[in-house]
Amino acid sequence: xxxxxxxxIPAPEDEPHQRDVISAAMAWGExxxxxxxxxxxxxxxAVVAVGAGVAVLGTGSGPGTSAASGxxxxxxxxxxxxxxxxVNGQPFQSFSPTCxxxxxxPGGQTKKYCxxxxxxxxxxxxxxxxxxxxxxxxxxxxxxxxxxNSYVVQLTAPDGKTNLLFPSAGSAANLLGGHxxxxxxxGDDCTQTSAGGGHGVxxxxxxxxxxxxxxxxxxxxxxxxxxxxxVGTSDVGGLPAPTGGRLLSADDITRIVSNPDYVKYxxxxxxxxxxxxxxxxxxQGPSPTDxxxxxxxxxxxxxxxxxxxxxxxxxxxPASGSHS
Amino acid sequence: xxxxxxxxxxxxFREYAVGAQPHLRRSAYLLCxxxxxxxxxxxxxxxxxxxxxxxxxxxxxxxxxARTVLFRAFLDLKKKDRRTVALDDAPEPAARPDDADLxxxxxxxxxxxxxxxxxxxxxxxxxxxxxxxTADALGVSAGxxxxxxxRAIAMLRQHLGSAVGELIHD
Numbered sequence: 001x002x003x004x005x006x007x008x009i010p011a012p013e014d015e016p017h018q019r020d021v022i023s024a025a026m027a028w029g030e031x032x033x034x035x036x037x038x039x040x041x042x043x044x045x046a047v048v049a050v051g052a053g054v055a056v057l058g059t060g061s062g063p064g065t066s067a068a069s070g071x072x073x074x075x076x077x078x079x080x081x082x083x084x085x086x087v088n089g090q091p092f093q094s095f096s097p098t099c100x101x102x103x104x105x106p107g108g109q110t111k112k113y114c115x116x117x118x119x120x121x122x123x124x125x126x127x128x129x130x131x132x133x134x135x136x137x138x139x140x141x142x143x144x145x146x147x148x149n150s151y152v153v154q155l156t157a158p159d160g161k162t163n164l165l166f167p168s169a170g171s172a173a174n175l176l177g178g179h180x181x182x183x184x185x186x187g188d189d190c191t192q193t194s195a196g197g198g199h200g201v202x203x204x205x206x207x208x209x210x211x212x213x214x215x216x217x218x219x220x221x222x223x224x225x226x227x228x229x230x231v232g233t234s235d236v237g238g239l240p241a242p243t244g245g246r247l248l249s250a251d252d253i254t255r256i257v258s259n260p261d262y263v264k265y266x267x268x269x270x271x272x273x274x275x276x277x278x279x280x281x282x283x284q285g286p287s288p289t290d291x292x293x294x295x296x297x298x299x300x301x302x303x304x305x306x307x308x309x310x311x312x313x314x315x316x317x318p319a320s321g322s323h324s
Numbered sequence: 325x326x327x328x329x330x331x332x333x334x335x336x337f338r339e340y341a342v343g344a345q346p347h348l349r350r351s352a353y354l355l356c357x358x359x360x361x362x363x364x365x366x367x368x369x370x371x372x373x374x375x376x377x378x379x380x381x382x383x384x385x386x387x388x389x390a391r392t393v394l395f396r397a398f399l400d401l402k403k404k405d406r407r408t409v410a411l412d413d414a415p416e417p418a419a420r421p422d423d424a425d426l427x428x429x430x431x432x433x434x435x436x437x438x439x440x441x442x443x444x445x446x447x448x449x450x451x452x453x454x455x456x457x458t459a460d461a462l463g464v465s466a467g468x469x470x471x472x473x474x475r476a477i478a479m480l481r482q483h484l485g486s487a488v489g490e491l492i493h494d
Contacts, residue, residue, distance in 0.1 A: 001449040008430035009350055016359050021367035022341045026334065029374030103403055 027237070031124070031151060102284050113283045120276045124151040124168060127269050131167035134262035138255040143247070150237035155228075161244025163209075164236060166227035169266045171274075172219045181213050181223075191250040196258030202250040210246060214257035222270035224257045337377050340386060341370050348394055354446045355398045357431050365401065369394040391451065392461045395443050399462070402439035433483035441476040444469055 142158035183190035200214030210228040352362035
């Protein structure tokens, strides 16, 4: 029987050339992981602990923090969110994941599910694009910011040097766990700010880049996140690698993230995202594909993996018998 | 352990993906019957693996994990395209094809299988998994795997003709 199946496959020399699916998959996976972590709050400690040499502040596990990813891992994963070496020198390829609705959706709901799913997938890109005018409004003179069809936007200084910016937002409850953002060790690598009726931190992460978060007092509004990639990191999201060192000061970044108009925009956008997620979960019902063993959900590509579902694939013990 | 989001982890992923791609691609081809879709499936698989790579790379067998994701992605894809062929609608049994036609005949025969039965065949006879391992990979019971196997074998026999069908052992 195996021979029969082998016969159904052309000889290796007759197989068509393999296209580079790996770079595209990595770009998509990174983007989804970034969104997952922002949405589920699994990066709680990491976001709080922006800045170099930050000690974990001991807020405990956030709602989405799995047992397998303690504070240290969370911090590492934030690096994954912001470090742009996704495509690793390979040309970026756009990759549109396919909506795979749960199998037991009532009739007529599939289109609605996939429309919502696509909207959620696009949310981070839409948020980034929508952030551009608010960022531009607070930039130093001569700087410009340009949107792309991506979750990243490009900052250009008057001398033509560029940085890549990652604007995003997330739930304060998940990301901060009830704590006001603060540096473990304020200093050159981590700046605490109080501006615009809220608090923020601007730290050094990843590499020589910057990572900022800001939230309004009361911790009820979404947290505004802004990552900055500088020279030394590679292209990401279809935008070329940054060519400049840090183009913005901590004060510049503070003005951006605490801009009341930007805060209002983030609040509305995040509310919309939450509504999408709520509707998706309602349509999805109890997770149909996550078995009792916590096996990976192949249909879950469009859904945040957390949200307290406990569907972390880390718990999955592969049955055995990997192919030889 | 390499960090999930670090450059080192990404390199490990790339290294793994480069090594795993040929086999996954061939498995995907057996599942769907065309290279374009096969590569889409492999890309989907890699995307999902990389999305959870910090966790996946701690799994006992990344290969098994990847295989499960691939096969489930295939089944998900087919759920969107429910074009199963009932046994009664199957074409007449073919005469024994010569070697030149065998590849096409087998592919055509595989095309007639319902997606889950096809996945069972590929897992059991291409990936050499046991009934239990196949059941784990697909998230179904061992009994389901056995019944799907029997059904698939019967359909393949019918489509490939008795001579080639003798190559198939239940």
